[in-house]
Amino acid sequence: MKRLAILGSTGSIGTQALEVVESHPDLFEIEILTAHSNAETLIAQAIKFKPNAVVITDVSKYELVKKALESTTIKVFGGEEALIEVVRWDTVDMVLGAIVGFAGLKSIYAAVDAGKTIALANKETLVVAGDLVMKRAAETGARIIPVDSEHSAIFQCLVGEYIENVEKVILTASGGPFRGKKPNFLVNVKASHALQHPNWNMGAKITIDSATLMNKGLEMIEAKWLFGLKNEQIDVIVHQQSAIHSFVQFIDGSLKAQVGIPDMKLPIQYAIAYPRRIRNSFKRFDFKDFGQLTFEEPDYKTFRNLALAKEAMNIGGNAPCVLNAANEITVQAFLQNKVDFLEMSDIIEKTMAKVVPIVSPTMEDYEQSDKEARLYAQELVKKSPLATH
Ligand code: NAD
Numbered sequence: 175m176k177r178l179a180i181l182g183s184t185g186s187i188g189t190q191a192l193e194v195v196e197s198h199p200d201l202f203e204i205e206i207l208t209a210h211s212n213a214e215t216l217i218a219q220a221i222k223f224k225p226n227a228v229v230i231t232d233v234s235k236y237e238l239v240k241k242a243l244e245s246t247t248i249k250v251f252g253g254e255e256a257l258i259e260v261v262r263w264d265t266v267d268m269v270l271g272a273i274v275g276f277a278g279l280k281s282i283y284a285a286v287d288a289g290k291t292i293a294l295a296n297k298e299t300l301v302v303a304g305d306l307v308m309k310r311a312a313e314t315g316a317r318i319i320p321v322d323s324e325h326s327a328i329f330q331c332l333v334g335e336y337i338e339n340v341e342k343v344i345l346t347a348s349g350g351p352f353r354g355k356k357p358n359f360l361v362n363v364k365a366s367h368a369l370q371h372p373n374w375n376m377g378a379k380i381t382i383d384s385a386t387l388m389n390k391g392l393e394m395i396e397a398k399w400l401f402g403l404k405n406e407q408i409d410v411i412v413h414q415q416s417a418i419h420s421f422v423q424f425i426d427g428s429l430k431a432q433v434g435i436p437d438m439k440l441p442i443q444y445a446i447a448y449p450r451r452i453r454n455s456f457k458r459f460d461f462k463d464f465g466q467l468t469f470e471e472p473d474y475k476t477f478r479n480l481a482l483a484k485e486a487m488n489i490g491g492n493a494p495c496v497l498n499a500a501n502e503i504t505v506q507a508f509l510q511n512k513v514d515f516l517e518m519s520d521i522i523e524k525t526m527a528k529v530v531p532i533v534s535p536t537m538e539d540y541e542q543s544d545k546e547a548r549l550y551a552q553e554l555v556k557k558s559p560l561a562t563h
């Protein structure tokens with residue numbers, strides 16, 4: 175029995191993880207569930223899975239959750255600090271990090287600090303502070319198993335291999351809903367359109383990141399830290415069908431790939447069950463559904479967010495943290511129709527130029543850079559013609 179803490183259990187990854195858990199009651203037990211503000215879903219999940227504790231980080235919802243679970247033995251905590259406490263509990267065998275954005279960093283770092291095994295979906299944690307997280311993990315023996323489908327693919331390709339024998343990894347990108355489009359088209363796209371991803375059904379933030387290709391940029395940085403790679407060992411190829419979830423190329427030129435239908439339940443299950451593989455009834459890959467697999471270079475000129483992320487990775491230090499913060503602000507603004515699709519890159523670029531670079535940031539530096547970048551990006555959002563309209 176593995177006892178799981180699912181951070182962000184009400185989200186896209188969180189709810190799919192609970193579906194996996196529900197199919198294997200002999201293997202998994204829920205110890206902790208957490209949500210930010212979706213109290214109704216958290217309460218329903220708690221009644222169904224009977225965790226030891228739940229955390230609602232939006233304190234204005236605490237009383238509601240507390241009252242609803244009054245007649246149970248489930249402990250109810252409110253606020254961000256509680257997350258950092260519960261992940262350290264002895265009763266937690268594995269932490270699934272499924273919070274979105276910078277908000278997921280502190281609790282994952284606490285889990286790493288406590289030497290836990292972590293199934294990591296929250297890529298922003300590694301984008302912002304991958305150096306500190308991996309360093310601490312090496313010290314405490316914490317293990318990080320990727321949930322992100324590309325990184326799960328690479329992880330699976332590396333089973334039985336020596337990391338020194340890796341020449342490079344090639345992350346596949348679907349290209350999102352606007353693959354092949356140019357700026358004259360993109361300037362007019364609305365959030366409702368960008369939210370329609372052709373291959374994956376995900377939370378709003380990552381869906382917009384997929385449309386701008388920022389998601390692939392964040393994933394390059396995620397791969398760098400997870401697998402200890404040099405920047406030049408990380409490539410991206412657009413593969414529209416999302417059948418191949420990524421490649422590893424070895425020093426003899428041999429390529430390994432992991433293939434499957436695009437369904438996050440598979441990498442989620444792989445990560446939480448690791449090192450076991452468990453039988454399931456997921457839809458199987460059918461070659462008739464994938465008559466053709468295509469590959470093309472990403473359009474870095476049109477999808478500038480990908481170029482900016484690569485640049486941030488190459489600069490290092492606090493640059494990826496600043497990129498991430500500006501991106502979180504612009505995605506939120508785009509979802510609220512306050513900036514257009516192309517302005518997102520402008521704001522991120524200007525924010526990267528504005529925030530003072532730090533070569534070897536501490537955790538406090540990262541927190542400070544994140545705050546500064548958010549404030550500045552927010553100022554730029556306010557200046558957008560759309561926001562002032
Ligand atoms: P989501 O928006 O559907 O869910 C986010 C979860 O985090 C919710 O449970 C929410 O309550 C919680 N949350 C939000 N803000 C919070 C805060 N300030 N404090 C505490 N909790 C907070 O997001 P998602 O699509 O499930 O993505 C989660 C993470 O997994 C992201 O980092 C994303 O990049 C990554 N990921 C997602 C997918 C996918 O298919 N959805 C695939 C690969 C990677």
Ligand code: MG
Pocket residue numbers: 322323324393
């Ligand atoms: Mg991915």
